[in-house]
Amino acid sequence: MSEALDTREYKVIGSRVVRPDGIDKVTGRAAFGADLNLPGMLLGVVLRSPHAHARIKSIDTSKAQAMDGVYAVITGADFPNASETEDPALSANVMAREKVLYHGHAVAAVAATSMAIANAAAAAIEVDYEPLKPVLSLDEAMADGATIIDEQLRTAGADEASDTPTNVAQFMRLDRGDVEQGFAEADVIVEGEFATPTVHQGYIEPHACVATINEGGQANVWCSTQGHFDVRSLAAKVLKINVADLRVTASEIGGGFGGKTTIYLEPVAIVMSGKARRPVKMTMTREEVFRASGPASATKSRIKIGAKSDGTLTAMQAWIGYEAGAFPGGPLAPGLMCVFAPYNAPNFLIEGVDVLVNKPKVAAYRAPGAPQAMYAGECMMDELARKLKIDPIDLRILNAVEEGSTATYGPKFKAIGFKACLEAAKAHPNYTRQLAEGEGRGIAAGFWFNAGMQSSAEVHVNENGTVTVIEGNPDIGGSRASMALMAAEELGIPYEQIRVIVADTESAGYTNVTGGSRVTFATGMAVIQASRDIITQLKERAAATWGIEEELVEWEDGHAVPKPGVNADVQPLSLADIAGNAGRTGGPILGRASLNARGAGPGFSVNLADVKIDRETGKVDVTRFTAIQDAGKAIHPSYVEGQMQGGAAQGIGWALNEEYIYDADGVMENAGFLDYRVPVASDLPMIDTQIIEIPNPTHPYGVRGVGETPIVAPLAAVANAVRDATGIRISELPLSPPRVLEALDAAEE
Amino acid sequence: MSRTHVTTTVNGERREFLCEPQQSLLDVLRDELQLTGTKEGCATGDCGACSVMLDDRLVCSCLVLGVEAEAKSIDTIEGIATDEGLHPLQEKFLEHAALQCGVCTPGFIVAAKALLDQNPDPDEQQIRYWLAGNLCRCTGYDKIIRAVQDAAQTMRGEAS
Known part of the structure; x- marks a missing residue:
């Protein structure tokens, strides 16, 4: 699958064109998940558990069923047995069966002619619960004698298999060399413990879908998702139906950041549509999004790093525990693989666990697992630099991985941009800018693998020479523009001549999610290959028209021309010329490509954060922020910068404000945007960006993913800046005013 | 009812x-x-x-x-768009790539227009505080603020 890197000069990619779907998005026309209405459509609501952990003794839906305007009332009994499906955890998360495992877990659902009736009917459902003790933290879950959430659970990956029930779903270890020997060789050792809270992706559009299913079992779903093919396969598993009977259309998507890579409402709406024999629309409230979608894991970690007095690392050790929520599946593996990935460590031991607690089942959040892991790792690199009295960028340059280095997680790196990012940071004016009184500066590195995976693309040539690209990735941040730029580059035609359609599961070839920073890389590669398929055909058509051999024709600047030196008395044929004549040269011109992209180039970043601290309140303000990242090749630089700035803002929110606050019963106390405070415009400065371009050798243009890396470094960059400003290492996020104030007061005593 | x-x-x-x-x-x-x-x-x-x-x-x-x-x-x-075409704010949001997913964009444009209708020349801090009630989770606000500044300049009849 690997292709030689193209070194030509580009004509179209790298330009800052207006996105093709732009006008509909600034005029209110674009249809998002909740914007579709169908004739006869019912509105559905979910009844959710008031307990964080309880056994369901009985559910009586008779009063709800009897209400006027109610067309369907369903419970877990209306779904296939969870244990008989291919994904029991997903199935039990979509609708609880014997037990509810978190506050907000779906217990029943109603479809009715209005929201008022649906809500009244849901309130009339009687559920008899036997409350159980909730398990609300990693420490509680791992303590001896802990309440067991799932009696069937055993620890996967444990050194010694055990038949004792546990809340530890998985143990994992990565190691190389002899870490004890490495610490013995060290001149300096730093150690620290860290904690991060549960946080939410905070996409502005709540989950929403509209489902219809007919008497023959053929269903249509319209929904806000990062991957409609995944909605199809996941919903088919939960409902035990044939994927061919489920057509999923992705609406425009109002943010996802990983949180819309799974399903919640879709199977519920399908089942209710079947019962009611009418379309059913379901939307989550913001409160439901917080309580019952998939936030990111809270973590606890311990880090120990040893180095020679010149800064050369001798040993790195980490233990990281991830809260999975109510079902296994926290981002343990990627977190452990990331924590020390930027560095050459001759000896390392990285261990961690994935642990059940009575909180919502976590979902992906932008570089899943990495921000928490690298927050801890990069804080300790900062402490190491301080102890060694070495510039923190120099310490990182000294130990940085480069082409040919063996990553902690196994493979050898190809061309990567870590050192280039570090050097750019060192040379950046914001690194040496004078700090004001009371300000502090922090730096941190970020890393993410990036994904490839499966993509398809079709390119259709219309009769006037315009081109339609058909692909299957919901456009979450300008990807239609990137696809059109790449097709235009290949075909040698203006960007404006291309339209990009994100087609439904029956109209586009199979394509994995808009996630893993994979779309511009992998789907872009499919678009490039499909465009090259078109060029081959265009050359054949021109050759046929001219009556010469195909090998004698070249495609140049959007025209078929005879190769230099070919003696043919012909005029160049444009794409429009060939398209207009296609009926006489073999019929419509259609190119296609499908692939499983390998070789996604890893992304590296370096962030600089300046903060100012209000001594009276403990409030931390970010006064300056600089994001430097290797994009391989920026297809649309504005949207690359946008990823860097947006990731920085989310990372700053994670560092300073955002956290799920639970009461003793496991009820989230701040399930709204007023109290779960994401950064607003007045909280942030302009975010300076510098795109580094070290081409990824496995992509024709050198593209590497850019979407996830930006959220990884800000947590430690901000925490290190607070450390710099205060002289105090606060080792738990968020660095919210009360926590910072308490630390400042304690230090003065 | x-x-x-x-x-x-x-x-x-x-x-x-x-x-x-x-x-x-x-x-x-x-x-x-x-x-x-x-x-x-x-x-x-x-x-x-x-x-x-x-x-x-x-x-x-x-x-x-x-x-x-x-x-x-x-x-x-x-x-907001008229027979003459898009409003300058709509044009500038597109030019500056001031939207990624686009779901917050209608609210931002309505709110920013309200600001510019009463204050044709707001500074960065005034824009940030006026728009503090509009959440965007994708952009980090940088490009939104610049788009509003640029639209204001265009509406004042100044070259951008």
């Missing part, structure tokens, strides 16, 4: 609708008038995605009842 008849002006046109007493103006716009450009992000007045003008005052339509619109004038995102 009895429904109330309401007569109002939406984007300059006289519109009538029936609504339940507890329905918000947001629900009425979206469900009764099929104006789905106004978005629901929270329904508690915290995100600004449902921003509209009510008698020339910027409001979260989720915090206004549908029945309160009687005899009032409402302007939504659908009314």
Whole structure:
């Protein structure tokens, strides 16, 4: 699958064109998940558990069923047995069966002619619960004698298999060399413990879908998702139906950041549509999004790093525990693989666990697992630099991985941009800018693998020479523009001549999610290959028209021309010329490509954060922020910068404000945007960006993913800046005013 | 449930609708008038995605009842472009790539227009505080602020 890197000069990619779907998005026309209405459509609501952990003794839906305007009332009994499906955890998360495992877990659902009736009917459902003790933290879950959430659970990956029930779903270890020997060789050792809270992706559009299913079992779903093919396969598993009977259309998507890579409402709406024999629309409230979608894991970690007095690392050790929520599946593996990935460590031991607690089942959040892991790792690199009295960028340059280095997680790196990012940071004016009184500066590195995976693309040539690209990735941040730029580059035609359609599961070839920073890389590669398929055909058509051999024709600047030196008395044929004549040269011109992209180039970043601290309140303000990242090749630089700035803002929110606050019963106390405070415009400065371009050798243009890396470094960059400003290492996020104030007061005593 | 008849002006046109007493103006716009450009992000007045003008005052339509619109004038995102084309804010949001997913964009454009209509030359801090009631989770606000600055300059007749 690997292709030689193209070194030509580009004509179209790298330009800052207006996105093709732009006008509909600034005029209110674009249809998002909740914007579709169908004739006869019912509105559905979910009844959710008031307990964080309880056994369901009985559910009586008779009063709800009897209400006027109610067309369907369903419970877990209306779904296939969870244990008989291919994904029991997903199935039990979509609708609880014997037990509810978190506050907000779906217990029943109603479809009715209005929201008022649906809500009244849901309130009339009687559920008899036997409350159980909730398990609300990693420490509680791992303590001896802990309440067991799932009696069937055993620890996967444990050194010694055990038949004792546990809340530890998985143990994992990565190691190389002899870490004890490495610490013995060290001149300096730093150690620290860290904690991060549960946080939410905070996409502005709540989950929403509209489902219809007919008497023959053929269903249509319209929904806000990062991957409609995944909605199809996941919903088919939960409902035990044939994927061919489920057509999923992705609406425009109002943010996802990983949180819309799974399903919640879709199977519920399908089942209710079947019962009611009418379309059913379901939307989550913001409160439901917080309580019952998939936030990111809270973590606890311990880090120990040893180095020679010149800064050369001798040993790195980490233990990281991830809260999975109510079902296994926290981002343990990627977190452990990331924590020390930027560095050459001759000896390392990285261990961690994935642990059940009575909180919502976590979902992906932008570089899943990495921000928490690298927050801890990069804080300790900062402490190491301080102890060694070495510039923190120099310490990182000294130990940085480069082409040919063996990553902690196994493979050898190809061309990567870590050192280039570090050097750019060192040379950046914001690194040496004078700090004001009371300000502090922090730096941190970020890393993410990036994904490839499966993509398809079709390119259709219309009769006037315009081109339609058909692909299957919901456009979450300008990807239609990137696809059109790449097709235009290949075909040698203006960007404006291309339209990009994100087609439904029956109209586009199979394509994995808009996630893993994979779309511009992998789907872009499919678009490039499909465009090259078109060029081959265009050359054949021109050759046929001219009556010469195909090998004698070249495609140049959007025209078929005879190769230099070919003696043919012909005029160049444009794409429009060939398209207009296609009926006489073999019929419509259609190119296609499908692939499983390998070789996604890893992304590296370096962030600089300046903060100012209000001594009276403990409030931390970010006064300056600089994001430097290797994009391989920026297809649309504005949207690359946008990823860097947006990731920085989310990372700053994670560092300073955002956290799920639970009461003793496991009820989230701040399930709204007023109290779960994401950064607003007045909280942030302009975010300076510098795109580094070290081409990824496995992509024709050198593209590497850019979407996830930006959220990884800000947590430690901000925490290190607070450390710099205060002289105090606060080792738990968020660095919210009360926590910072308490630390400042304690230090003065 | 009895429904109330309401007569109002939406984007300059006289519109009538029936609504339940507890329905918000947001629900009425979206469900009764099929104006789905106004978005629901929270329904508690915290995100600004449902921003509209009510008698020339910027409001979260989720915090206004549908029945309160009687005899009032409402302007939504659908009314911002004119026969002459897009509003400068819409043009500049596109030029600056000031949207990624685009779901907060209608609210931002309505709110930013309200600012520029009363203050044609706001500084960065004024823009940031005016738009502090509109959440964007994708952009980090940088490009939004620049788009508003650039639109203001264009509207003042200055070259950008």
